[in-house]
Amino acid sequence: MKSLIQTEFLKFKRSRILYISIFGVLIISATVLLQGQHIFYGEKYADKSGWLITAALSLGSFYILPPLFALIGSYSISREYQDGTMKELAIIPVRGKELIVSKLIVSFTFCIFLTLLLFVLELFTEVILYTNKLTILEMIGYLKQYFLQGIALFFAITPLIAIVTIFRKGYWLSVIFAMIYSFAGVFTSQSQMFKSIYPISASFCFSGFYDVSGMQFMIACISLIISLLIAGIILRSARVYRME
DSSP: OHHHHHHHHHHHHTOHHHHHHHHHHHHHHHHHHHHTTOEETTEEGGGSTTHHHHHHHHHIIIIIHHHHHHHHHHHHHHHHHHHTOHHHHHTSOOOHHHHHHHHHHHHHHHHHHHHHHHHHHHHHIIIIISOOOOOHHHHHHHHHHHHHHHHHHHHHHHHHHHHHHTTSSOTTHHHHHHHHHHHHHHHHTTOTTTTTTSHHHHHHHHHTSSOOOHHHHHHHHHHHHHHHHHHHHHHHHHTTTOOO
16 A cells, blocks of 8 residues: 555656646635735735635635645546556556555645645745734644645545546546535535535534534534545445456
């Protein structure tokens, strides 16, 4: 398993998908910075302590990060089909289940990296450009929020990753599906009933971005776990990398 994970990491480092994803994170940061220049009652949004960090997490989670996560995950799983190397892979003594798990682990790692990269960019902007006085405890709190949000979003997106792998070479479809899927979260997040049920908005409940009750938090956790289980069922039934 360790060698499979190392191999997948090396493949990703040579892939354009990683650089496209980093560029997407930079777009989020730049967009939020521009939005922060708007003046409300004589004060810029960006001048409020923590505004850039929270705005970036909200904007990214609803519009940019889910499509990027879906692209990374679906590309990783369908890479051999896309590159036409399945015949070479079939002669290697490796279990298909282990291969998929290694790909998901690497995809998850890169998705968390992108989320934390966004946090670092926004924290840098807050502290250096605007000299906003964030305390150490506030910084740690935001870091925890970003980390948990990244985990939750990946869980929420896994069913789309699994569905798109059925098409073998259609990993770009995951971007379109994820955009629609995540945009719907904008509306469910406004409902006390559905915001902890729909996986995208449930990610905000899980990370602590939304103030929710203990029951809503538990529902959000269940929703995200169900998303992961659905992805597993789809991958198993689709017999992706069935080589045993």
